[in-house]
Amino acid sequence: MNDLYELHTHLYGCLTEEDIQWLGRRKQPRWEIYKNSFLNTYSYEPDLSILKTYQIFSNEFLTEEKKQILKKFYVMDSTKYGFLEFQTCFDFIISLSYTDPEELREISKNIILRQKEIYTEYRMMFSPKISPYEFSEKLKALVEIFDIMEKQIYPKQAKLIISLNRENPLYEWQYEIVKKIQNSSDALIGIDFAGKEEGFPPKEKKEFIKKVLNDNKRNKPLLITYHVGESFSDKTPASAVRWILETVKMGVHRIAHAVALAYTEERIQNKVFYEISVERKDQLEFFLSLYETGERWIDTDYIQKQKKNLEYQNFSLIQVPYEGKEKKLYLNFLEYTIDVIKKNNTIIESCPTSNIRICGFSPLKFFVDSGLNVCLGADDPSILDTTLEKEFEYVKSILGSETAELIKKNNQEFCGVQLLKKFYNTPQNSINLSF
């Protein structure tokens, strides 16, 4: 056991080769999921024959050689394809998994028994295709095993956060089910938004988050975490930063990744970005609304001119060169946003290895230098071939042991159980506290 608090990890990103073998053995894998994902990322079909040749999913013991073969399919070792490559690795696991109650019990049990950290928050997202009944059955099974296992591993704690599907209206009814089941659980502490960001602007969730925050005041509260600003290839850095700002303003308790905030001058210098005209229009309108609130650094003449240019360009891709007034506007906006986030005391969950593989770099140093509140997570340790201990080693190597210690304390202070206690003054008996 170590004394670390893991605040950002996904349950099915914590599997061992043995878990994966077990999944592939018990039911026929749905290879079409992996094949489609692979084709979408690399533009050619994957070769799965080696899994058969080496009888990876047989009852036989997994030798080191077999483990390496299996790992080639789900360990992300390049940075070339970013989020798409990550998704394909995860889809390998998804194609083997059915998330039926038996599977959820076995997998959760294995993962929690292996848990090294004194406290871990695991996130889990179910397929957007399942019905409310199926969602409820799966969630009940998961929560039940978490509650049992948490008692077994005491004084360690294993908490559960449900990542809702970003599609409307799925998250609405999923939340209602989570709320019901959470009442009788110590382990289930929060909700999250994860998965592909593109196409799901945070502003669409504004009313929903408001409702959850209101419910939190009356009922047993749920922590709200939100993946944002991690994958934004379809928009300009300004829009990606706006999405983060909008998420922060909604009042979620922690945001995850927010890599776009580290798109400082060096990263945008002389670059041309693209986004659809609707997104560009949203950004320009957003600038105008900020001006109305007294942000006089915004050049409204320039914005109005840009808006006029857009008038006949619905749905087309807009080219936005980051130079001159556009660049100045963006850099001022970035500074403004970071300032708001600091004043708001927003907590950012940062996952260095994950960010390096998916986004090409880790914004952690920038966050620390900017005085932002950060905590650390390993994200999907088995897909990224890391552990939380390794992530802290990385922090130590780039920022020194003092900063690493500080972030370690942050993880403790910003863990869901503590935040719920802080924000809602939750009585000790309704949430299992063992500090």
Ligand SMILES: [Zn+2]
């Ligand atoms: Zn994540």
